[in-house]
Amino acid sequence: MDISKAYLSKIFIVIFHVVGFVGFVLPDTREFFITLVPYHLLLMAGILVANFAKFTPKMFYVVAIIIFAGFIIEVIGVRTGKIFGHYFYGNTLGFKLFSVPLIIGINWFIVVFMVAGTLRSWLKKQKVLRTLLGALLLVVMDYLIEPVAVKFDYWAWQNNIIPVQNYMGWFVVSLLMMVFYNYFDFKKRNNVVKVMLISQLLFFVALNIFTI
Numbered sequence: 001m002d003i004s005k006a007y008l009s010k011i012f013i014v015i016f017h018v019v020g021f022v023g024f025v026l027p028d029t030r031e032f033f034i035t036l037v038p039y040h041l042l043l044m045a046g047i048l049v050a051n052f053a054k055f056t057p058k059m060f061y062v063v064a065i066i067i068f069a070g071f072i073i074e075v076i077g078v079r080t081g082k083i084f085g086h087y088f089y090g091n092t093l094g095f096k097l098f099s100v101p102l103i104i105g106i107n108w109f110i111v112v113f114m115v116a117g118t119l120r121s122w123l124k125k126q127k128v129l130r131t132l133l134g135a136l137l138l139v140v141m142d143y144l145i146e147p148v149a150v151k152f153d154y155w156a157w158q159n160n161i162i163p164v165q166n167y168m169g170w171f172v173v174s175l176l177m178m179v180f181y182n183y184f185d186f187k188k189r190n191n192v193v194k195v196m197l198i199s200q201l202l203f204f205v206a207l208n209i210f211t212i
Contacts, residue, residue: 006191070108090153117193
């Protein structure tokens, strides 16, 4: 039987999210699984890149810009508090530069491409609609991630209060990312984005229910 790369990738995505959920829920394994978070993000990014329909310079250009822009936005956000509010990163996401984990740019790439790629497959001709919906969906994702992130030392907020400014900032930044993604014409078909998006949403919903 010929098992495709996309099929195997989807299996890996689901398995790693299920195992990660169990690892986070069980007190005896939680600490160990927290240390694996940066590697999990790198793995998801690798799977995402490996499943692009075609590798082109323009594709890698867009990926690189989103990673770099995501990191720079976070640096400005942490240093000034003017984008998302006043917050700082903990140790879970690994090595930091300018008080921001390097992996955070990779995370922006993952969430933008899986959301934008999924919406593109559903709304091929409606670029404006999918840009707006993409930004809104990313805000929803952040809403689900925030309690988990605070509990497991991804980051923390001043006075332990997540400000409304955070969600407004997420919408604006996400909208700009979506506009940038949709502006460039390259082979965007990716067979794993839907499974990755659903897996991540279910992962954070389940952690909110069972650990918060």
